Amino acid sequence: MINPNAKTLLEVRGLRATVNGVEILKGVDLAVRAGEIHAIMGLNGSGKSTLSKVLAGHPAYEVTGGSALFEGRDLLGLEPEARARAGLFLGFQYPVEVPGVANSQFLRLAYNTLQKERGADELDPLEFDDLARAKMKLLDMNPDFLERSVNEGFSGGEKKRNEILQMALLDPKLAILDETDSGLDIDALRIVAGGITRLATCDNATVLVTHYQRLLNYVVPDYVHVMQAGRIVTTGGKELALELEARGYDWINAAPPAIGAAA
Amino acid sequence: MSAAIESLINRPYEHGFVTDIESEVAPRGLNEDIIRLISAKKGEPEWLLEFRLAAYRQWLTMQAPQWANVQYPPIDFQAISYYSAPKPKKLKSIDEVDPELLRTFEKLGVPINERAALAGVAVDVIFDSVSVATTYKQKLAEVGIIFCSMSEAVRDHPDLVRRYLGSVVPVGDNYYAALNSAVFTDGSFCFIPKGVKCPMELSTYFRINTEQSGQFERTLIVAEEGASVSYLEGCTAPKFDTNQLHAAVVELVALDHAYIKYSTVQNWYAGDENGVGGIYNFVTKRGMCKGAHSHISWTQVETGSAITWKYPSCILQGDDSVGEFYSVALTNHLQQADTGTKMVHIGRNTRSTIISKGISAGRSSNSYRGLVRITPKADGARNYSQCDSMLIGDRCSASTFPYIRVHNRSARVEHEATTSKIGEDQLFYLAQRGIGAEDAVSMIINGFCKDVFQQLPMEFAVEATKLLGLKLEGSVG
Numbered sequence: 001m002i003n004p005n006a007k008t009l010l011e012v013r014g015l016r017a018t019v020n021g022v023e024i025l026k027g028v029d030l031a032v033r034a035g036e037i038h039a040i041m042g043l044n045g046s047g048k049s050t051l052s053k054v055l056a057g058h059p060a061y062e063v064t065g066g067s068a069l070f071e072g073r074d075l076l077g078l079e080p081e082a083r084a085r086a087g088l089f090l091g092f093q094y095p096v097e098v099p100g101v102a103n104s105q106f107l108r109l110a111y112n113t114l115q116k117e118r119g120a121d122e123l124d125p126l127e128f129d130d131l132a133r134a135k136m137k138l139l140d141m142n143p144d145f146l147e148r149s150v151n152e153g154f155s156g157g158e159k160k161r162n163e164i165l166q167m168a169l170l171d172p173k174l175a176i177l178d179e180t181d182s183g184l185d186i187d188a189l190r191i192v193a194g195g196i197t198r199l200a201t202c203d204n205a206t207v208l209v210t211h212y213q214r215l216l217n218y219v220v221p222d223y224v225h226v227m228q229a230g231r232i233v234t235t236g237g238k239e240l241a242l243e244l245e246a247r248g249y250d251w252i253n254a255a256p257p258a259i260g261a262a263a
Numbered sequence: 264m265s266a267a268i269e270s271l272i273n274r275p276y277e278h279g280f281v282t283d284i285e286s287e288v289a290p291r292g293l294n295e296d297i298i299r300l301i302s303a304k305k306g307e308p309e310w311l312l313e314f315r316l317a318a319y320r321q322w323l324t325m326q327a328p329q330w331a332n333v334q335y336p337p338i339d340f341q342a343i344s345y346y347s348a349p350k351p352k353k354l355k356s357i358d359e360v361d362p363e364l365l366r367t368f369e370k371l372g373v374p375i376n377e378r379a380a381l382a383g384v385a386v387d388v389i390f391d392s393v394s395v396a397t398t399y400k401q402k403l404a405e406v407g408i409i410f411c412s413m414s415e416a417v418r419d420h421p422d423l424v425r426r427y428l429g430s431v432v433p434v435g436d437n438y439y440a441a442l443n444s445a446v447f448t449d450g451s452f453c454f455i456p457k458g459v460k461c462p463m464e465l466s467t468y469f470r471i472n473t474e475q476s477g478q479f480e481r482t483l484i485v486a487e488e489g490a491s492v493s494y495l496e497g498c499t500a501p502k503f504d505t506n507q508l509h510a511a512v513v514e515l516v517a518l519d520h521a522y523i524k525y526s527t528v529q530n531w532y533a534g535d536e537n538g539v540g541g542i543y544n545f546v547t548k549r550g551m552c553k554g555a556h557s558h559i560s561w562t563q564v565e566t567g568s569a570i571t572w573k574y575p576s577c578i579l580q581g582d583d584s585v586g587e588f589y590s591v592a593l594t595n596h597l598q599q600a601d602t603g604t605k606m607v608h609i610g611r612n613t614r615s616t617i618i619s620k621g622i623s624a625g626r627s628s629n630s631y632r633g634l635v636r637i638t639p640k641a642d643g644a645r646n647y648s649q650c651d652s653m654l655i656g657d658r659c660s661a662s663t664f665p666y667i668r669v670h671n672r673s674a675r676v677e678h679e680a681t682t683s684k685i686g687e688d689q690l691f692y693l694a695q696r697g698i699g700a701e702d703a704v705s706m707i708i709n710g711f712c713k714d715v716f717q718q719l720p721m722e723f724a725v726e727a728t729k730l731l732g733l734k735l736e737g738s739v740g
Binding site: 059085109114 | 691697
């Protein structure tokens with residue numbers, strides 16, 4: 001939902017970043033306002049996932065130029081946990097396994113950490129269990145999930161649902177979902193997409209990073225950006241995704257880069 | 264490795280203080296006269312002196328083992344004092360215990376007068392080499408359980424001690440066991456008579472207090488037919504710049520249908536971050552499942568000592584007997600650990616389980632070494648072993664040395680091993696959910712150790728969880 005008067009949550013300008021000395025982001029510009037859903041599309045290696053990780057503060061990446069403001073605050077100066085506590089959520093492309101740690105324990109610690117940050121009440125295990133079960137219903141998840149070790153032995157689809165469950169519990173201002181649709185069968189995709197749509201409000205925003213358009217059939221974006229060689233080269237509305245689906249990415253090379261479409 | 268993790272794994276030793284109690288210390292050095300002196304000081308019977316001398320003579324012919332994956336300069340056994348005892352006093356109640364000593368226990372987090380009562384734990388406190396306070400003895404005596412210092416046991420129950428001492432670990436078993444057999448000064452003795460289930464957890468806290476006094480305790484636990492007992496051993500030692508030798512021997516005997524659970528949380532001083540000082544923990548622990556359907560379970564959480572050389576083992580002699588070994592070994596800085604177990608299957612349908620979790624940080628070296636031996640008559644024997652290693656940082660090492668010897672076709676032996684690393688990805692994932700580095704490391708480590716911690720008695724499990732936290736957490740920069 002586009003509202004030109006809505007608050008800008010994220011403002012990225014000229015962002016450059018390297019990993020192991022190789023420059024991956026070569027000047028990314030992106031602005032996201034409250035209430036919006038953005039899709040960032042592009043081929044493998046175009047820098048989409050790197051952008052997500054750099055914004056979340058992954059230590060393997062070095063920012064070499066540009067800026068990123070989150071609600072007007074300098075995002076890049078914050079530790080990853082401080083970015084999370086400020087309301088930035090990254091849905092991982094490959095959620096990490098934490099053997100021996102019950103999902104419920106992990107989710108409650110994360111939840112209570114954010115509650116504390118927001119000056120809200122922390123929940124004891126029983127109260128949290130009620131909350132988690134309610135959220136899990138939305139995602140059609142088996143309550144067994146809570147007792148299993150974090151992501152250990154989860155199928156691809158279960159891992160992705162677990163990511164969306166975390167998003168539902170942590171209620172972020174900005175959620176960046178990195179390839180959340182990959183590895184999902186059509187039913188799982190519908191459930192996950194339903195969850196994302198339900199969680200979207202006029203106060204938060206979602207950035208979907210994907211290279212297929214199929215997720216966008218269920219979560220309709222306000223803006224579609226195309227990333228190529230470390231930059232956003234084209235921005236359009238939801239029809240851009242359909243065009244990419246039909247024509248591939250090659251034709252973009254021929255077109256001049258769009259300027260400030262989303263700003 | 265990121266600076267955050269580096270800073271997490273450095274935290275000073277909290278138990279580094281010396282209690283100012285006058286000690287009676289024997290002159291340094293080892294010879295037959297010193298052994299006679301120890302034996303005389305303790306008023307021992309002739310047979311025990313002979314036991315010691317036989318061990319000493321055998322020790323003289325032996326070499327220190329070289330096969331372990333640990334390195335240290337040769338030990339000068341003549342530079343060690345083999346006897347150190349707080350000045351003798353007769354104590355009738357806890358009020359008479361030296362207040363300085365009680366404060367020491369408080370600093371250690373073991374206020375024996377309160378904690379023991381509250382937790383229902385009978386604590387037989389070993390301070391250097393002489394037992395100074397024994398609680399709950401009365402209550403245990405009512406059900407026929409003997410729980411006392413080894414010295415008292417030698418005096419009051421000589422027949423029992425004579426029957427079982429050295430029956431599981433013979434005097435010449437190995438270099439350090441032979442040394443212990445020659446010079447042990449005290450330890451704990453526990454006897455659970457036929458059919459008795461010990462009504463409380465038995466607990467001993469050990470401490471090495473005098474600089475350069477080796478501590479050589481001797482523990483003997485016997486559970487008769489159908490008896491059961493859970494025994495807890497906690498260890499800490501103050502800081503010294505020189506290395507201290509700790510060579511204990513623990514023997515367990517389980518008769519038909521008896522159950523012995525032996526849990527250790529070891530936090531001896533590990534030396535500083537440059538590897539100066541710390542305890543050499545060279546310990547022989549072995550349990551004999553002598554009777555049919557007997558069951559011995561070892562659980563250890565090893566976090567201290569400069570060097571750990573320790574293989575709590577089970578001889579599964581009785582048919583249908585069960586041996587278990589659950590271990591967490593954590594090394595940091597320049598600590599070295601070579602630890603594991605031996606499961607020797609002799610009886611039919613004997614079963615053993617080995618779960619080992621090694622965590623290495625800093626520049627430490629952490630090895631699992633285990634032997635599973637199925638002897639020809641052990642029809643239907645089964646073993647399951649799982650050895651997992653976790654690395655923190657990129658300057659430490661983890662090794663696994665499993666020895667499997669099967670001489671019976673009907674045996675089933677399984678071994679699984681994994682190595683993982685607390686990586687930036689795991690920490691980043693948790694950080695991205697708002698969880699700080701300290702909580703994250705603690706959560707990952709405790710998850711890794713879960714299978715072992717759940718074997719510990721409740722009170723110890725909490726302590727162990729905290730201890731690993733202390734060892735690995737610190738100020739996050």
